Amino acid sequence: MEQETLPTEVILTYPKQSLGNVQLDWSPQPGSYFDLEGQTYTVLERRHRYQLKSGRYRLHKIAIYVQKMQHPAERSLVDGRWVMGDATCAYNARSEIVRCAVNPEGACEGCRYYERR
Known part of the structure; x- marks a missing residue:
């Protein structure tokens, strides 16, 4: 059985603009990383678009x-999920998008705010 591809529109949130349409063979979840034309993006939100065909x-x-x-x-x-930064730090947000409250740009190594959880 062949993997079905999903027609996906990629929209940049700021400044808001469409980056185009791609065919994906995986389902992008918020927090996952996505590479398009040599640039890495973080998926913030996913929306489904439905179409009425034959009454369904x-x-x-x-x-x-x-x-x-x-x-x-x-x-x-x-x-079971990847989060940004060092999760042993008390300030780590345990998020796929934000590293921590006091040093969001990172890096965790050598951070003066590091406090063991």
Whole structure:
């Protein structure tokens, strides 16, 4: 059985503009990273677009809202998902999008605010 591709519109959140349409063979989740034309983006939101055909609604395409991002060098696995930064720090946000409250741009290594959780 062949993997079905999903027609996906990629929308940059700021400044708001469409980056185009792509065919994906995976389902992008918020917090995941997405590479397009040599630039890395973080998926912030995913919306489904449906179309009425023969009296039934069918998934027509997906729109993902993204922001430009440098692929983080520091990641930690927490409860089966990857989060940004060092999850052993008390200030870590345990988020796929935000590293921490006191040093969101990072890096965690050598951070003067590091406090063991």
